[in-house]
Amino acid sequence: METLLKILAELRPDVDFEENKELVDSGELDSFDIVSLVGELCEAYEIQIGAEDIIPENFNSVEAIMALVKRLQED
Amino acid sequence: MLKKMIDGQAFWREIAKRLSNGESTNFFFSQEDALLMVQRDKIYRLDFDGGVYFFVKEETFYQLYYFLEKEKSPEVLPALAEPIILEEVLLAAKERIPSEDNWKKAGLKPYLERKRMYLTTKNVSFEERKITFASEKMLDDIFYLMHESFEPFSSALPTKESLLTDILNQKVLVSLQNQELLGFLHFGNMKQGSMLWHIAVMPQARGLGVGNRLVKDWIFAQRDVAKKFLLWVRTDNPPALRMYEKFGFLPDGRVAPVMIKTT
Known part of the structure; x- marks a missing residue:
């Protein structure tokens, strides 16, 4: 979780990631953020994020992102 | 050899x-x-060792998108009948990969750069003011001033039809003197806030505070619907940068360099 928070803080220092649970739906994260984040997550956690997983539900909160990472690590 | 893209899902x-x-x-x-890009029937690809270029044909230029494997360098760009424009969005604090030098070797040269700034609504104090939205009859004047004021390749200039829609939807504010246009501000509403798309002042009215008043008008007009105000500003425009800083706008860390390959 610490790694993820660090990645997010570097990507968007102006966003409160612990509070916001609708990061994509509220527009805080846009497509640039998501694309950047996909690259960072794949590198940091050595996972592959497929097209079917690049959907708002997986990026709406820190918890959702972490859940995606864990699921892909277990696959 | 450019190949046309036909399968959106693929x-x-x-x-x-x-x-x-x-x-x-x-x-x-x-x-x-x-998917829409492929449907528009104007996207072509060029594959090379370690990556791919996608060229989207616009009216007077090609917009370039690329994917590049790690450690690989961009391929030399082909000669096309129109200029090629590469616009990137980067995090200012991170190393640029591919570097500007890599792109120069591929045939591009630096053209301009913008940075994004934001202002959080809760940090703004509002003063009551009278604002004027553009009317349909101002369309031609605004469209002309827009095309005279902005560079043609990366300014995302709207078509006349789409500008008219924005005028009718009260997304264009104007400054007038004796019913003559001094300047306009064109904005849009995005999920994350109100975005200033274009602002321009007639050459004879520059330096008189028209732009400053239009920005105040915009903030006032959007005070109840936007939680954030956003804009992209050219980094080679110190007067504009100073104006936005005075309003309290802060850089959010994104920069957008634009490079060009002329014909």
């Missing part, structure tokens, strides 16, 4: 795979936008 699957592989890119579109 295009999106390829993009997702390349993103997942950690390739560098300036392609930040959603699945929906990617």
Whole structure:
């Protein structure tokens, strides 16, 4: 979780990631953020994020992102 | 050899795979936008060792998108009948990959750079003011001033029809003197806030505070609907940078360099 928070803080220092649970739906994260984040997550956690997983539900909160990472690590 | 893209779903699957592989890119579109690009029938590809270029044909230029594997360099760009424009969005604090030098070797040269700034609504104090939205009869004057004021390749200038729609939807504010146009401000509403798309002042009215008043008008007009105010400003425009800083706008860390290959 610490790694993820660090990645997010570097990507968007102006966003409160612990509070916001609708990061994509509220527009805080846009497509640039998501694309950047996909690259960072794949590198940091050595996972592959497929097209079917690049959907708002997986990026709406820190918890959702972490859940995606864990699921892909277990696959 | 450029090849036309015809299968939108295959295009999106390829993009997702390349993103997942950690390739560098300036392609930040959603699945929906990617499918639309192929539907518009104006996207071509050029494959090379370690990457791919996608060229989107606009009216007077080609917009370039790329995917590049790690450690690979961009290929020399082909000669096309119109200029090629590469617009990237980068995090200012991170190293630029591919570097500007890599792109120069591929045939591009620096053209301009913008940075994004934001202002949080809760940090703004509002004073009551009278604002004027553009009317339909001002369309031609605004459209003309817009095309005279902005560079043609990367300013996302709207068509006349779409500008008219924005005028009718009260997304264009104007400053007038004796019913003559002094300047306008064109904005839009995005999920994350109100975005200033274009602002321009007639040459004879510059330096008189018209732009400053238009920005105040915009903030006042959007005070109840926007939680954030956003804009992109050219980094070679110190007067504009100073004005936005005085309003309290802060850089959010994104920069957008634009490079060009002329014909």
